Amino acid sequence: MVCRVRMLPAVVLMAICAACLNFLPAFVGMQPALRASRNQVAMQVEWHGGLNRNVVEVFFTAPAQGERTRMVVTPDTTIDQILKDGRKLLGFDQEWIPDSDFTLYNGEDENTPLKGTIGECGLVDFGYEVHMYFTPK
Template sequence: MASSRASLMPAALVVLALCMTILNGMSAFVGTQPALRSTNRVAMEVEWHGGLNRDVVEVFFTAPAQGERTRMVVTPTTTIDQILKDGRKALGFDQEWIPDSDFTLYNEDFPDTPLKGTIGECGLVDFGYEVHMYFTPK
């Protein structure tokens, strides 16, 4: 008799744990709804309409053909050449025998227009700016 109780004990514990998990999950779901409804309406009405309001901006530097990506911090006066040099180094594509001129940077939103000059002149915005690097040997 004792051995049959011992064999049922682990199964009973598993069922109990499963029931508790389900009940806790349900109460947590129901419990969070009022909190979502009572948020401050002023905070919800704030929208960001783009533009550049910051002196330092994080941008994504991506090599789509290789599936590589990194982040870097730039200022609006950072040159495209410097971003290319820093991005190649960060991703490990800084071989001395391949010149920087064999790569071209594009904004992900305007893939037909190569970036030139400073990043600030290329439509830099506060959030979500991404440049793509392509190998374009000359």
């Protein structure tokens, strides 16, 4: 009799767990619904590159220091303003170092310094990165 009394809580607990598992939806049963919504979303959003937005998020990176931040710009934003804002965001805005001692490059092509506005420098909707290098004169 003592053995039956000790096993009773374990049996009751197992029965409750089994009952709860019966009410959970099966993972396999939910896949068709997920597939349908994924296809509908993919059909609604097509991006073929280029610039289609008025406001774009860019990565501002100082590769030599391993620092990186994000900033939101418009195509009309000047490279000088991006440099000034980026230096401030990364903490490189010391007054005794002029902005002219830094150079900005496109993250994919570091051969030509960026000049003018960011829109004139090949800005795209997604994944645009600017690299800042300290080049004292």
